[in-house]
Amino acid sequence: MNAIEVRHLTRRFGNFVAVNDVSFDVRAGEIFGFLGSNGAGKSTTIRMLCGLLQPTSGSATVGGIDVVRDPEGVKRRIGYMSQRFSLYEALTVDQNIAFFGGVYGLSRERLARRRDFVLEIAGLRGRENELTHALAGGWRQRLALGCAILHEPPIVFLDEPTGGVDPLSRRRFWRLIEDLAASGVAVLVTTHYLDEAEHCERIAIIQAGRLAAHGTVDELKAIFASRPILEVRAADAVGAMRTLDEMPEVEKTSIFGTAVHAVLRNAATDVQTIASRLEAKGITILSCGIVAPSLEDVFLDVAERSAA
Amino acid sequence: MITGLWKTIAVARKELRQIRRDRRTLLILLFVPAFFLLIYGYALNFDIRHVRLALQDNDRSAVSRELVSAFVNSGYFDLVGEAPNPQSIDDLLDRGDARAVLVIPVRFGADVAAGRQTLVQFLVDGDNANTATTVVGYAMGLVNAQSQRYELQARIGSPAGPILNVEPRVWYNPELRSTLFLVPGLIAYIAMLTAVVSTALSIVREKEAGTMEQVRMSPIGPVPYVLGKTAPYFVVSLISSMSIVVAAIILFDMPMRGSWLVLVGIVSLFLVGALAFGLLISSIADSQQVAFQVVLLTSFLPTLMLSGFIFPIASMPTFLQVVTRIVPARYFLVALRGIVLKGVGPADFLPDVIALVIYAVVILALASVRVRRQWA
Numbered sequence: 001m002n003a004i005e006v007r008h009l010t011r012r013f014g015n016f017v018a019v020n021d022v023s024f025d026v027r028a029g030e031i032f033g034f035l036g037s038n039g040a041g042k043s044t045t046i047r048m049l050c051g052l053l054q055p056t057s058g059s060a061t062v063g064g065i066d067v068v069r070d071p072e073g074v075k076r077r078i079g080y081m082s083q084r085f086s087l088y089e090a091l092t093v094d095q096n097i098a099f100f101g102g103v104y105g106l107s108r109e110r111l112a113r114r115r116d117f118v119l120e121i122a123g124l125r126g127r128e129n130e131l132t133h134a135l136a137g138g139w140r141q142r143l144a145l146g147c148a149i150l151h152e153p154p155i156v157f158l159d160e161p162t163g164g165v166d167p168l169s170r171r172r173f174w175r176l177i178e179d180l181a182a183s184g185v186a187v188l189v190t191t192h193y194l195d196e197a198e199h200c201e202r203i204a205i206i207q208a209g210r211l212a213a214h215g216t217v218d219e220l221k222a223i224f225a226s227r228p229i230l231e232v233r234a235a236d237a238v239g240a241m242r243t244l245d246e247m248p249e250v251e252k253t254s255i256f257g258t259a260v261h262a263v264l265r266n267a268a269t270d271v272q273t274i275a276s277r278l279e280a281k282g283i284t285i286l287s288c289g290i291v292a293p294s295l296e297d298v299f300l301d302v303a304e305r306s307a308a
Numbered sequence: 309m310i311t312g313l314w315k316t317i318a319v320a321r322k323e324l325r326q327i328r329r330d331r332r333t334l335l336i337l338l339f340v341p342a343f344f345l346l347i348y349g350y351a352l353n354f355d356i357r358h359v360r361l362a363l364q365d366n367d368r369s370a371v372s373r374e375l376v377s378a379f380v381n382s383g384y385f386d387l388v389g390e391a392p393n394p395q396s397i398d399d400l401l402d403r404g405d406a407r408a409v410l411v412i413p414v415r416f417g418a419d420v421a422a423g424r425q426t427l428v429q430f431l432v433d434g435d436n437a438n439t440a441t442t443v444v445g446y447a448m449g450l451v452n453a454q455s456q457r458y459e460l461q462a463r464i465g466s467p468a469g470p471i472l473n474v475e476p477r478v479w480y481n482p483e484l485r486s487t488l489f490l491v492p493g494l495i496a497y498i499a500m501l502t503a504v505v506s507t508a509l510s511i512v513r514e515k516e517a518g519t520m521e522q523v524r525m526s527p528i529g530p531v532p533y534v535l536g537k538t539a540p541y542f543v544v545s546l547i548s549s550m551s552i553v554v555a556a557i558i559l560f561d562m563p564m565r566g567s568w569l570v571l572v573g574i575v576s577l578f579l580v581g582a583l584a585f586g587l588l589i590s591s592i593a594d595s596q597q598v599a600f601q602v603v604l605l606t607s608f609l610p611t612l613m614l615s616g617f618i619f620p621i622a623s624m625p626t627f628l629q630v631v632t633r634i635v636p637a638r639y640f641l642v643a644l645r646g647i648v649l650k651g652v653g654p655a656d657f658l659p660d661v662i663a664l665v666i667y668a669v670v671i672l673a674l675a676s677v678r679v680r681r682q683w684a
Binding site for chain 2: 075078105148
């Protein structure tokens, strides 16, 4: 049995279809990435899986529990943390832990043990009596995660958990998530940061409420197997992009930082020919070569296709 | 059931800690009631005494002096000066040196002695209509009393008392001190303030901070959550309102003629309705600002204007009188004044108790429907 099983899940708000016939599975011990732009339907899906929102049609089980029939049972088996790191700012670290322990109905002994664990992972030992609102982002984030998993849930939902946190704290946070998954917890995480999605074993890309692509990172990158990506760095990136767009070998182009990525129609296309044709148009090339597709390439490709 | 109880306690404990940490809420809960009591008790006084009276006595007879002393001895008027001519009357009133002027005509004494009808003129500064009406009332009373005496003297020739007289007896508040009338209203006002505002704001604040969503994702039902959140405010509001009663007894010699138990019972009943109303508002409003404005319009103003706290309901236009029927403070005030000033029991204000029960039940039902729908 999978930790999360989603079948044809659909949610309408009036005429608007927020989530449209979405199906996927999340296995125990897996980090599952849920990617999509704002308003794509990520949060609506999570809210249905947490038992907060009734699906219009379709079904889902979380920890083997039907989300429609027993939302309370689902809530006992999940941990949830949102991008807002929702803690009580007027309370101390310890008081927050005590409150969430009480809400989850932990016994005194279990709370004492779990409190130790939370202080440990958050790195807040010795700062138990500090007010939460005075903590910096990284600490708040890890404390919020700790409070969300006080009751040792087998399934954890993280809704954009790394917003507004410095890169070092982000890395530390991901280490925690990986530890959690290694202990057998199923983690469903939504994110904007495509570099972070590389931490995920499997990914679902949701676009306008539909599941646009779905699989392991390598599986997703396979859509570029016969369409190599040419990366061109030029003094005039926009000029290079325009010229590339006019070439019949090029399927499409996009700007990546200071470079241009061109998706080629054929794996046999000669890079050198393209480079010389660019130079013939008066474009100074700094570097030019085939690169491995990144998740960002995948995301843009999927987004464009599902929009078409 | 037992776990629900523990969860309720966890929420209540958290709420108390938050209240203690949150200076603004603490200020609303503790100092505002005290502040209001002092303002209303000392400053807001509808009794009118020591009205500054100027005199233009054109007669200067024994009879005219008698009339003037009747004014001064009543305690309502202080003689501040004489107006020698009509122009000076204007000056005195314009400058506010006098609020009223008594003009006694020439030959006033002679006319009275002869039993002829005579007129005195009484000029009142009408910039405050309420005050002016009351002052005119005092003056009429005084002049009538004098007039009756002279009439009798003229008729039977001896300075005896009047044949027919009214001896007014005012029960429950013999000195007609408006403080005694106002304090029960103040209790209603403060109970409303602490209960509705703090409940509504504390829940909306959790919505704003996102902690509400976090709690909804955890296995706690709406009932333990709402109970845990409102119980501390119930206790605080009850303490707050009862301290107003005690403070009024100490500071303003307010009597407490009824049963304390009945008083606590009625205040609690009123608070349940008020907390439920706060809950209802919190389920409609999404920001503290909106919540506060809704509270202001739907409970502050009605409690202040339409409950009979300051303005008597009987003298309102019929339309407004109908509106006051849905203001719970109206019934609460009748019960409070009954207990505190008259010492009567619930049997004497049963319709008001029933109205309060209906209000509490209806609002509680509405609030629980709304909260359940939001909780999902």
